[in-house]
Amino acid sequence: SAVISQKPSRDICQRGTSLTIQCQVDSQVTMMFWYRQQPGQSLTLIATANQGSEATYESGFVIDKFPISRPNLTFSTLTVSNMSPEDSSIYLCSVRDTEYEQYFGPGTRLTVT
Amino acid sequence: DAKTTQPNSMESNEEEPVHLPCNHSTISGTDYIHWYRQLPSQGPEYVIHGLTSNVNNRMASLAIAEDRKSSTLILHRATLRDAAVYYCILQGAQKLVFGQGTRLTINP
Numbered sequence: 001s002a003v004i005s006q007k008p009s010r011d012i013c014q015r016g017t018s019l020t021i022q023c024q025v026d027s028q029v030t031m032m033f034w035y036r037q038q039p040g041q042s043l044t045l046i047a048t049a050n051q052g053s054e055a056t057y058e059s060g061f062v063i064d065k066f067p068i069s070r071p072n073l074t075f076s077t078l079t080v081s082n083m084s085p086e087d088s089s090i091y092l093c094s095v096r097d098t099e100y101e102q103y104f105g106p107g108t109r110l111t112v113t
Numbered sequence: 114d115a116k117t118t119q120p121n122s123m124e125s126n127e128e129e130p131v132h133l134p135c136n137h138s139t140i141s142g143t144d145y146i147h148w149y150r151q152l153p154s155q156g157p158e159y160v161i162h163g164l165t166s167n168v169n170n171r172m173a174s175l176a177i178a179e180d181r182k183s184s185t186l187i188l189h190r191a192t193l194r195d196a197a198v199y200y201c202i203l204q205g206a207q208k209l210v211f212g213q214g215t216r217l218t219i220n221p
Contacts, residue, residue: 004156031207042200043157043211092156094209100145102209104156 002027002097004105012111013083020079021108023093028073033094034066037107043092049076083112117201122216125191133186133215135201140181144205148175148186150197151214157200160186191219 003026013019023032032049047055047068055068070076080087093105118136125131137146148160161168161175163184168175174187188195200214 033208035211042198042213045208045210048208094156096207100147100162100204101159102149104158107156 001101002029002095002103004093004095004103006091006093006105006108008108009106010109010111012113015084015112017083018079018081019083019110020077021091021093021110023076023078023105025074025095027097029095029097030073031096032070032076033096033102034068034076034078035092035094035104037090037092039088046078046091080110083110085112088112117203117212119199119201119212119215121213122218124218124220126220127193128190131188131191131195131217131219133188133199133201133217134183135185136183137201137203138182140203141205144203146175146177146181146184147202147204147209148173149200149202149209149211151200152194152197157211160199162204191217193219193221195219 005024007022034046035043037043045058046061047057049055049068049070051070051073065081067079088111090107090109092107096102145162145164147162149157150160151157161173163175163177176185196219198214198216200211202209
C-alpha cells in the first residue's frame, strides 16, 4: 500500500491569491491524480499528473487555473490560482501503485474568503 | 465513462448484514466494478473490486449479476465504523470517476 501526506492540511485564503498544495508519497508511483470535493458533494477528478510530461486535465479544468507539477515519482503539487470563494473545497491527492487499487491522501481543506 | 446508479442513502442496524446495490446497465466487457468508501473527514479507501465472479475479502463481499448490469456490496456484520459514503465505480480507463454514492447510516 501507499501512504500519502498532503500539506497544508487546511488553509484560509483571500480571494485573488494562490495556494500550492503538496502531495508526498512514501513509494514511487507512476500514476498520480488530483481530485476536488466541494462541500457535501462527491469527488471530481481535476487532472492526472504524469511524471516528466504535462498533466492531463479533465473537462472544466484548465492549466492556468490549476497548474500541476510532477518533478519525480513520489511528489506532486497542485496550485489553485486567483482563488474565488467557489474554489472552497477539499483537494485530494491520489495514487495508484497496482493495477486495481487507488490510495487517497487525507485532503487539504481550502476556504476562500 | 459508464455510469452507475446507487440509492442516495441507506440505513441499517449494528451487527446486521448490509446489502448496498449498484446498477450499471451500460457496463462494457472490460470494465471492472470497484467499490470505495469514504469515512467522515477522510479520503476514500478501497473496499473491493471484481470483473465477473463474486469476490470476498476481509472487508466485504461483492456479488455481481450474471449479465454484469448490477452488483451488490455486502457487509456481513455492520459496525458503527462502517458508517460512510460507499461509491460504486466502473473502471475501464486508468482513472476513477466517482458518482454520488450511497450514504450508509448504522444504528447502534
